Amino acid sequence: MNATIYSLSAIVAVAAVTFLLGYVGSRKANTTPDFLVARRAIPATRNAAAISGEYLSAASFLGVAGLVLKDGVDALWYPVGFTAGYLALLLFVAAPLRRSGAYTLPDFAEARLGSVNVRHFSTFFVVCIGVLYLVPQLQSAGLTLTTITGLPAWFGGLIVTAIVVVNVLGGGMRAITLVQAFQYWGKLFAIAAPTFVLFVVFLASPDRGTQPLSDDGVVRFPQAEKITVAEQVVKVRVDEPLRLKVSGRIDGRNADGSVYWSRGVYELSPGTTLEFTAGSPVPVVEGSPTTNRDWSRPQTGGISELIRTYSLIFATFLGTMGLPHVLVRFYTNPDGKAARRTALHVLYLLGLFYIFPTVLGVLSKLYLPQLLVNGNTDAAVLMLPETMLPNLGGQIVGAIVAAGAFAAFLSTSSGLVVSVAGVVSTDIMPGKVRDFRWATVFTGLVAIGLALLLPRSDASLTVAMSFALAASTFCPLLVLGIWWRGLTWVGAVCGLVVGGGLVITAQVVSVVSSYTGRWAPAFITQPALITVPVAFIIMIVVSKATRRRVPADVSQILLRLHAPDPLGFIQDRSIARFGTAEEKARLADDKRRGAGRTR
Amino acid sequence: MSRHDAGKPEPPAREAWLGEQGSRPRRRRVVLADSTKKSGKALRTIIELEEQTSVGEKLVRDLIRQQLKSAFGLAFAVLIGMCLLPITFYLVPSIGELKILGIPIPWLVLGLAPFPILYGVGWIFRRQAERHERDFVNMVDR
Structure with a gap:
């Protein structure tokens, strides 16, 4: 009970600081450029902290440790890929994208290709990716609050949505910059401090009845355990026969009392309760390694595991540069050079963070094997402190972790809501501040609605799907648009539609398969390995076939994207469209004098 | 929307963004105060860049x-x-x-x-x- 109070107060504190910083940030926000790109005046290091704060979502804060617990060393490809994506962004996109002067991704597409059609298609995919990314955040928020306090799952999502929407209504991009930068450091503390504490606890008493990782056999329960299967049907694999007590439905038949499970796969219906004795083997959710040996060695899952790994590398390496909520933060830099420095600084901040979830994942393998039964591994980070330290210390550490997780939901959701609202308000509505506010409310409502309707899967997996979507749509558009003169709007649209269509189809198929027993093969649950090259090839081939649609001014556009900042070619499209008369005059003035200034 | 105008941009917004070189200026006013020291040649290079003469385009391509x-x-x-x-x-x-x-x-x-x-x-x-x-x-x- 005390623990609940500590955690709740930590969460309330995070929410209060979020509101406060949002309020401070938005006091001077009143124009559309304020709401969209924070007047393009964010210094590189603060922007980098804000980007990292936004990027380290529930998938990173809770999901990575959970995947390490479940899949072992192969799960480390997630943090590696999430970080490597920024390298790709730095190499190919950061500076030219900022120099384009665009204020949203669709705006860049139109500026580069000179077609309103490509803008509309981009808008559609920005909204898709944004919502696909937002839904797992809200669902995980529900899970977190349930794990900590026992409140119903819908409540957490609703709270996060409300806080984010109110904050964004106040000042858009300007409001959330400070919030996100603060939340990066908050999250780093909230994962680093518990990791140190728990690691010391582990070193002080290494065994405490847990199964050592050097034991290569099947995973076993350190103590007697009673587990209830949550909302979804779970399939578990048993590798060594065991005896246990059940009450509920197994394989669709009622079961009650003591049973003997031989090797094989069992299907557990929601609400089923299982009781294990200490030392009995752990039935592991289907698809994950059942022995410590397979868990700690890389690539033990055969050829399909290998394909899945490559697909993941592709999706994360190339997908980051297509995530609209990440890109929109790069528009807030003053110039191209600052954008590049921001991306580099993000690499440093992310590397610093990702050491810790791995350690927590390994610790939870020792102390929380029961999560492997129902596959609810996202809860590992939240449950670990109190399992390892069943006293006041554990409760306080648990409260810190809970606050960090909550900060993760808030900062990521804020960024997503701003980017989706920015696109909806400028592309579907006239783009005044009032439209931005309506778009914010609308985005929040749609996201929370979907979060309540769709089945919950691991945060990292759903997020990986939105990476695949970004990698198969905006990555080719940006890379070809920035570096290749030959891209035409017809080619871009075809690539977007085919690449995005394939990924969405794969997503639908894997949702259906998750309802009907997880039968989808690896290339459907992780489609990037196929869809990304397809999207690139289609864009190139169709562009070559429609060569006369290459914009006549393509040379000037590429000059604008690549010319060093001191030459003064940057023009701000957001001021050109939404700025006040005064700002427009200044812009025109700069342009007239621009050619004369070389420094 | 016909095949031809589909590919064309919205003229006003795009021209505003592309600036004067979008409409290929014949003449450019040069403010004397800005061209101190050796920037005379620099100015010419920048205009070459903006107007994408063959030299300018070559520079950018490189x-x-x-x-x-x-x-x-x-x-x-x-x-x-x-x-x-x-x-x-x-x-x-x-x-x-x-x-x-x-x-x-x-x-x-x-x-x-x-x-x-x-x-x-x-x-x-x-x-x-x-x-x-x-x-x-x-x-x-x-």
């Missing part, structure tokens, strides 16, 4: 090629490095048995090593890209 070469080289190296790891682990499973300080090598290779390497590669690229840009500005200036 800059883009340089930057792309840096970016591609580094991205390729990183991607090859990353892609070699899973197949190596798959074909040589005995790597999983090796340990340094009690930690299996794959855990170190995936959990710790990539982050400093990625930062290092990013740092190299930033330095190269900024050098290319400095060279370009100097060349325009001279």
Whole structure:
């Protein structure tokens, strides 16, 4: 009970600081450029902290440790890929994208290709990716609050949505910059401090009845355990026969009392309760390694595991540069050079963070094997402190972790809501501040609605799907648009539609398969390995076939994207469209004098 | 929407963004006060860049090629490095048995090593890209 109070107060504190910083940030926000790109005046290091704060979502804060617990060393490809994506962004996109002067991704597409059609298609995919990314955040928020306090799952999502929407209504991009930068450091503390504490606890008493990782056999329960299967049907694999007590439905038949499970796969219906004795083997959710040996060695899952790994590398390496909520933060830099420095600084901040979830994942393998039964591994980070330290210390550490997780939901959701609202308000509505506010409310409502309707899967997996979507749509558009003169709007649209269509189809198929027993093969649950090259090839081939649609001014556009900042070619499209008369005059003035200034 | 105007931009917004060179100015007013010292030639180069004469276009093409070469080289190296790891682990499973300080090598290779390497590669690229840009500005200036 005390623990609940500590955690709740930590969460309330995070929410209060979020509101406060949002309020401070938005006091001077009143124009559309304020709401969209924070007047393009964010210094590189603060922007980098804000980007990292936004990027380290529930998938990173809770999901990575959970995947390490479940899949072992192969799960480390997630943090590696999430970080490597920024390298790709730095190499190919950061500076030219900022120099384009665009204020949203669709705006860049139109500026580069000179077609309103490509803008509309981009808008559609920005909204898709944004919502696909937002839904797992809200669902995980529900899970977190349930794990900590026992409140119903819908409540957490609703709270996060409300806080984010109110904050964004106040000042858009300007409001959330400070919030996100603060939340990066908050999250780093909230994962680093518990990791140190728990690691010391582990070193002080290494065994405490847990199964050592050097034991290569099947995973076993350190103590007697009673587990209830949550909302979804779970399939578990048993590798060594065991005896246990059940009450509920197994394989669709009622079961009650003591049973003997031989090797094989069992299907557990929601609400089923299982009781294990200490030392009995752990039935592991289907698809994950059942022995410590397979868990700690890389690539033990055969050829399909290998394909899945490559697909993941592709999706994360190339997908980051297509995530609209990440890109929109790069528009807030003053110039191209600052954008590049921001991306580099993000690499440093992310590397610093990702050491810790791995350690927590390994610790939870020792102390929380029961999560492997129902596959609810996202809860590992939240449950670990109190399992390892069943006293006041554990409760306080648990409260810190809970606050960090909550900060993760808030900062990521804020960024997503701003980017989706920015696109909806400028592309579907006239783009005044009032439209931005309506778009914010609308985005929040749609996201929370979907979060309540769709089945919950691991945060990292759903997020990986939105990476695949970004990698198969905006990555080719940006890379070809920035570096290749030959891209035409017809080619871009075809690539977007085919690449995005394939990924969405794969997503639908894997949702259906998750309802009907997880039968989808690896290339459907992780489609990037196929869809990304397809999207690139289609864009190139169709562009070559429609060569006369290459914009006549393509040379000037590429000059604008690549010319060093001191030459003064940057023009701000957001001021050109939404700025006040005064700002427009200044812009025109700069342009007239621009050619004369070389420094 | 006919086939032809579909590809065309909305004229006002686009021209505002592209500026004067979008409509190919015949004449350019030069403010004397801005052209101090040796910037006379610099100004001419910049106008050549903006108007994309054959010289100007050549300059920009070279800059883009340089930057792309840096970016591609580094991205390729990183991607090859990353892609070699899973197949190596798959074909040589005995790597999983090796340990340094009690930690299996794959855990170190995936959990710790990539982050400093990625930062290092990013740092190299930033330095190269900024050098290319400095060279370009100097060349325009001279």
